[in-house]
Amino acid sequence: MSESAAETRVALLTAPSPGAIAVVALRGAACERLLRGLARHRRGDGPVEYIDGRPTLCRLVVDHEPVDDAIVCVFDGGRQAEICLHGSVRIAERIVAALTRGGARHVGADEFIADDEADPTIREIDAALARCDTRRLSRWLLHQRAILPEFLRRHSPPGTWDAAERTAILQRSRSAMRVLRGISIxxxxxxxxxxxxxxxRLIGRERIITSDLPGTTRDWVQERASIAGWPVTLTDTAGLRATHDPIEDEAIRLGLQQTRGADLVLIVLDASAAPEELRARHDAVFAALQTDAPRVRVMNKCDVPGAERAAALWTDACRISALDGTGIDALEAAIAAVLGLDLLREDAPTPLTPRQCRAIGLTLE
Ligand SMILES: Nc1nc2c(ncn2[C@@H]2O[C@H](COP(=O)(O)OP(=O)(O)OP(=O)(O)O)[C@@H](O)[C@H]2O)c(=O)[nH]1
Ligand SMILES: [Mg+2]
Structure with missing residues (x-):
């Protein structure tokens, strides 16, 4: 492999699953040579003449076999190219494999995207952007991309921090790192x-079977959801009760086991039950929990007449109707506050890696 080819990288920028298109990106000194080996005119066999920045329809040929008709865009004076393929996983794999055989180094999308930027903060934010899956988080990261590098430069080498300012930054940082690591509820x-x-309702679709038969959910169910726009992983579990049914008992055990790694537990109670009954169920749930994670009490079914009797039991509880959506926004705000997500303001510079904290003399314990 020549030295220039070793410096050329190839990455699949889109997800490795079927879709309308797949994008393979190529960057480095061997970019033009690798394309010459791969792309032909759609009719005829001559070399394709690319105009910088202009998409060109090409036929991609691997081992003398046409693999796809694709749009190739070459830019940066021939050092970079994006190849827009039809979105078959197999086609994308063959193109990446052909370019790798030609000498390009296959890297992940994160590494490829980050590769260009000298500033490590931008690289770290871009890596987070590549993985993020809600609009709120991507908007917040884009704001950080605009303000954070300058904030870190201004405070480096580290001076002395005002105690309140230092606490505020560290609190924001912890929340940011929690979101980026993945919040589990x-x-x-x-x-x-x-x-x-x-x-x-939090997932945004009818993912899980519901019914008025107690014991409907058996195996725990895990799904991506968003809380006040922030991405989380939600785990729904089997209802907790003493039972002689060994399968339900095992489902309850496995559900409780799942809560151990949670960042937060939502304790859902039926507010329409008689207050004494409600208190007994509440205490049984608290006794069964195997985690110290923060808890948010949720009084559900507040649309049912008589549910207001439960209001006096726990004044801090969120009163909702999961059925008609009443109180869901307030519940999401309460969860966000417990997790410190309300601190993540777009205009507040927030170090989002331990390296960024260290760069301005702050250490997360
Ligand atoms: N009126 C009213 N009914 C509700 C509300 N939330 C759920 N229900 C109903 O209560 C019943 C039980 O709901 P589920 O969501 O299956 O309850 P669950 O806690 O998951 O039950 P298990 O899986 O058996 O532990 C269903 O008939 C729901 O339609 C609500 O806010 N108001
Ligand atoms: Mg259920």
Whole structure:
């Protein structure tokens, strides 16, 4: 392999699953040579003449076999190219493999995107952007991309921090790192409390079966959801009760096991139950929990007449109706506040890696 080819990188920028298009990106000194070996005129066999920045329709040929008709865009004076293929996983694999055989180094999308930028902060933010899956998080990261490098430069080498300012930055940083690492929320409670109905509402679709039969959910169900626009992983679990059914008992055990790694537990109760009954169920759930994670009490079914009796029991509880959506926004705001997500303002510079904290003399314990 020549030295220039070793410096050339290839990456699949789109997800490795079927889609309308797949984008393979190529960057480095061997870019033009590799394209010459791969792309032909759609009719005829001569070399393709590219105009910088202009998309060109080409036929891609591997081992004398046409593999796809693709749009190739060469830019940066021939050092970079993007190849827009039809979105078959197999086609993308063959093109990446052909370019790798030609001498390019196959890297992940994260590494490829970050590769260009000298500033490590931009690289770290871009890597987070490549993985992020809600609009709110991507908007927040884009704002950080605009303000954070300058903030870190201004405070480096580290001076002395005002204690309040230092605490505020570290709190924001912890919240940011928590979001980027992935927040996990478990939904627990007695059977029939409306756990799965609430989970479906937070997920945004009817993902989980619900019914008025207590014990409907058996195997725990995990799904991506968003809380106040921030991405989370939600785990819905089997309703907690004493049972002689060994399968339900095992489902309850596995559900509780799932809550151990959670950042937050939502305890869902049926507010329409009689207050004494409600307190007994509540205490049983608390006793069964195997985690110290923060808990948010949710009084569900507040649309049912009589549910207001439960209001006096726990004044800090969020009162909702998972069925009609009442109180869901307030519940999401409460969860965001417990997780410190409300600190993540777009105009507040927030170091989002331990390296960035260290660069301005702050250490996360
Ligand atoms: N009126 C009213 N009914 C609700 C509400 N939330 C859920 N329900 C109903 O309560 C019943 C139980 O709901 P589920 O979401 O299946 O309850 P669950 O807690 O997941 O129950 P298990 O899986 O058995 O533990 C269903 O008939 C729901 O339609 C609500 O806010 N108001
Ligand atoms: Mg359920």
């Amino acid at each position: 478990a939904v627990v409670g007695p059977p029939n409390a409306g756990k799965s109905t609430l989970a479906n």
